[in-house]
Amino acid sequence: MFTFEELKRSFLVSIWFVFLTFPIMVIRVDSIEKTVQWRWMNMVYVAIGSFILSFVFRYMMQRKEMKSEDNGDGDKKDKTGRSFIHRWLADPKYRNAILGSLLAAAIIFPHVFSTYQTSIMTTALMYVVLGLGLNIVVGLAGLLDLGYVAFYAVGAYTYALLYHFFGVGFWVALPIGGLLAALFGILLGIPVLRLRGDYLAIVTLGFGEIIRLVMENWGAFSQGPSGVSNIPRPSFFGIDMSLDTALVYTYYLMILLVIFTIFFVNRLQDSRLGRAWIALREDEIACQAMGIDKMKTKLVAFSLGAFWAGIVGVIFAAKTTFISPRSFTFIESAIILSIVVLGGMGSIIGVIFGALILILLPEYLRALSEYRMLAFGAILVCMMVFRPQGIIGSIRRTYTYQNRKKADGEVS
C-alpha cells in the first residue's frame, strides 16, 4: 500500500513532532504548588496524528505539483474552464430555481427557526457584507488592508455617538455612517498611495489600531472603554417593536442589504472600474502604462470598501445596542480577511460561502468552540498552501473564439 520509504519518512516526521510539542503538550507545571503533570496520552495523540497527517500532507502536495503542471486550478472544468457552480449559475434555468428557493428559504427562515437562530444568521449576513466589502479592496483591487475593522468601527460609533449626543435615529444615521466611513477610507488611502504590498498591509494595520485606541482613550468623545449603550434598534415608521420582532426586522433588513450588495458588486466587477481594479491587482506598473489613473482607482477602492463596512457598522450598533472598542480589534480584521481568503479572493459566491461557513459553523458546533480560533488559523494556512484560489475561485472574463469556417474554407 505505502512504500517503505514513505512509512519511514512519516515515522521520522512523527518523532520530530513528538519532540517538538513535548514541553507544551506533555508537561504542565504549577510553579506555586511545585507540581509537574505529565500527560503522556497527548504524546501518543501527537505521534499518531502527525503520522497520519504527514501522509495526507504529502499526498496533497503531490496533487498540487501535478495540478500546477496542467492547468493550475483544482476544479472540474468544462470546455470554457468554469467550475460547476459557475456553470449552474450561468444557465438561467438552474439559476432561477436556485435563487428562488434560496430566497424562499431566506424569507421563511425567521418563522421556522427561533429568534436566537435568526440572530445568528443576521450576524452571518453582516459578515457576508463585510466580506464583500473587503473583497473589493483585497480581492478585486489587490490592496491588502489589515485595518478594515477601523471603518466598521467608524460606522458603528457614528450611529452610537450621533444618537448619544443628538438623538439621531437609525435611518438618518445609516447613510451618514456609510459616508463618514467612506471619507475615512479616502483619508487612509491618500497617504498609502505610494506603498506596495507589505508596507500597505502594515500601515493599514497601524491605522486600524490607531482608530481603536483613540476610541478607547478619548473618553469624553467616545465614552472610552465603557462603550456606548442603549442604542435603539432600527425602527419601522416609528412603530415600537418588541425584542423578537425587532430582531426579525433586522434580519430582513440584512437580507435586503445582502441582495443589494451582491447586485452592486457584481455590476461593479464588470464595469470599467472593476476591470481597472483587476488590472491594478495583476500588475500595477502595466496598469499605469495603460493609462489607468492609479490614484483614483485606489482611492475609490478604499472608499467603496469602507462604505460597506460603515453601513454594516451602523447595523451592528443597532443590533447589539451596545458597542465598545473591544469589538473592533485586529482579530476582527483577520476574521474578515479569512472569509475573503477562504471564499476566494474576488469571487462573490466564494465570499458568501466563506462567511457562512466561518461564522455559522462555530455557532452550531458550540461544543467545539474552544477550537474555533485554532481551526481558523489552520484553515488559513491550509487554504493558502493547497488551494489559494479559495473554495470557489473567481472566474476571469474570457473571450472564447468560436471556430468558424469562413466562406473559403479557412478556419479562423
Added chain:
Amino acid sequence: MLVIFLVWKKLIKLITEEFMKLNLSKKLIAAAAGLMLVAAAPVAGFAQDTIKLGVVGPHSGDLASYGLPSVNAAKILAEQINAAGGINGKKIELLVEDTVCDAKTATDVATKLISDGAQIVLGGICSGSTKAALPIYKDSGILVMSPSATNPALTQSGDYDNFFRTIAPDDAQAQLDVDFALDKLGYTKIAVVHDKGDYGKGFAEFAKKFLEESGKAEVVLFEGVTPGAVDYSAIVQKIKKSGAEAVMFGGYHPEASKIVTMMKKKRLKADFISDDGVKDNTFIKVAGKFAESAYASGPTDTSSNPLNKAAVAAHKAEYNADPGAFYENAYSAVLAMANAVKVAGSTDLDALKKALQSEKVDTPVGTISFDERGDAIGVGFSVYQVQDGVFVELK
C-alpha cells in the same frame, strides 16, 4: 401585510413553475434541499414544569476564575433545593452559558437564554458585559441578579429596573479605599492608575472624584496603562516623579501584579491600594513576594457566618477545593432569588421585585434585603492587606 402576502403568492407560483420545468433529478435535489431546511427546525419545546435559572459569566479565558465559582454555587444550591422538593413543587433547571466577559457574546447569550426559556438569571460577572446584555433581559421581563457586577450605573441610573446584586457597588468601594488612604494611612499625594477597561477606569474615576472632593489629598497622576504591554517601568518612573505616597489602581489582577512587581523592582516606596478585581488569590500567586503589604478592597469577610461555613463546606465536599471569587455572593443571590420565587409564587418580574424588596433572607453574606434600586442592603466592603502571602481583613 397584504403586499407581503401578494408578493409571497407570486413567489410561490414562480418557484413551482420553475420546479415543474426541471427534470426529475433536479427536482429531487431541490426538494431535498427544501426538506433539509424544514427538518432542521428544532423541535418545539413543550412547556416544562421547571424553573429555568440562567447562569452567565466568563467560564473560559483569562477571567474564568471569576465566573466559575458562581456556576458551582448555582449547581450546589440547585441540587439542594431540588432534593428538598424544588420551589413550590417545581425543580430548578440550570442553563449555564459562557460570555467570556465580552459584551457582544453576552448579548448573543442573552438572546439564546431567552429563546431557551430562562426565567431568572444569575450573572453576569463583569460590569461591561452585564450592562450590554441587560436591555435584552429587561425587554423580556427577566430578573437578573449579579454576584459581582459592581458598576454603580447598573442600579443607580434607573435604566435597569430588572437588575439586582448581592455586592456593593464600585462607588462604595472607591469611597472606602479613599477614606482608608486619607484617614487610616494619612496620605496627601495619591496617584490613580487604571487599566483602561470599563471596570478599572470606572473605579479610578470614582476614586479621583472622592479624593478631589475630600480636599485632603492631591491626585498627582491619573493615567491608564495598556494591558499586556511589554514593560511598565515608564509609568512607574512617572509615578515616582509625581511624588505619590500611594498608588490607587483600578483593574484586574494581571495588570496589578505586573505593576506591583515593577514598583518593588524600581524601589518605589508607595503603597498599593486596589479594588476587588485584585482581591483574588491569583494576585498573590502571580506577584509572589512583590504582593506583600499591598491593599485591596473586597466584600466584607463573612466567613464566620454559619451559613457561609456551610456553603464553603458544601463546595469542599463537592469539588474538593476551596471556593473561588464571588462564591458566597452567588450562593446568596441564588438563595434570595429562590426565596423570592417561593414567596411570589411565580417568576413574574414585578412580583419578584416586590418579594425581594420586602423579604429578608439569611445568606452566607448576611441577612440581606434589597432597596428599590436593586442594591443589597446588608453587604459592604472591607479593606484587606496581603500579609505573609494571604489577604487579611483590616477592621
Added chain:
Amino acid sequence: MDYFIELLFSGLSRGAIYALIALGYTMVYGIIGLINFAHGEIYMIGAFTSFIIATILTILGFPGLAIILLAGLAAVIWSASYGYTIEKVAYKPLRHAPRLSALISAIGMSMFLQNYVLLAQTSDFLPFPQLIPDFDFMEPIAHIVGSSDMVILVTTTVVMICLTILIKYTKIGKAMRATSQDRTMAMLVGINVNRIISITFIIGSSLAAIGGMLVASHIGQINFYIGFIAGIKAFTAAVLGGIGSIPGAVLGSVVLGLTESFATGYVSSDYEDVFAFSLLVLILIFKPSGLLGKADTQKV
C-alpha cells in the same frame, strides 16, 4: 534630569526587548521577503518553554545559574525547532506564490500557535520565577536600572555584535547575504538556499526565545497572548528601522522604545500605543523603506 535618565533607561530596556524580536522579523524578511507574523508566537513559546523547564529544575533543586542557562538553552532549542517546522510547513510551499498568500498563511500560523498554546497549557497568567537575581553592586542605581534591565541590555548588545560578525565575516553570513540579494543567482553559485533559509529562521527564533525568557523573568508573568502584542511592537520597530536591515532593526527598536517611554513620561500613558503606531505610519509615508532601509526600486 534624573527623571530623564530614568525614562531613558526604561526606553532602552524596552528597546532591547523589541530588538531581540525585531531581529528575527528583519532577517526573515531580508531573505524571503515575508513578514513572519508567527514570530511573536515563537517568542511566547520560548517564554513558556523556559518557564516549564525552569520550574522542573527548581523542583529538582538545581542551583540558580544552572537553571537560567538550562532553561535558556531549552527555550532556544525548542523555539528554533518551531521556527524551522513553521517554515517548512507554512512558508516553503508558498515560496513561488504571490506575497499575499504567504502573508495570510503567516497570519493563520500565528493564530494557530496562539490557540495551540492556550489549549495545551492554560489561559491563566502564569507566574514566572525571577531567574536573574538582584545583584548587589547594582543596588545604588537599582531604581534606574535594575539587574534584569542590565542583563537584557548586555545580552542584546552581545547578540547584536555576534550577529554582525556572523553576517559580515563568516561563510554562512556571506551565503545569507547572497540569498537575500538574489535567490536564483545564489542557487546558481551553489548555495543550498533551502538550508540557508532554514538557518535564518533558526537564528531568528533563537533570538526571540532568549528575548522571551528574559522579558518573562523581568515582568514576572507569562500568558499565551504576550506574543501578539510584543510581536506587533517589535514588527513596528523592524519596519521603522528599515525591514531587511539588521542595524535598522536595532535602531528602530531603540527609537520605538524611547518614543514610548518618553511619551508615557512626558505626555500620557494613555496614548502610548497611539504614539507608537502613528510614528510608524508617519515614517512609512515619508520614508517607506524605514530609517536605514534602502529605497526599493521596482524594475519593470
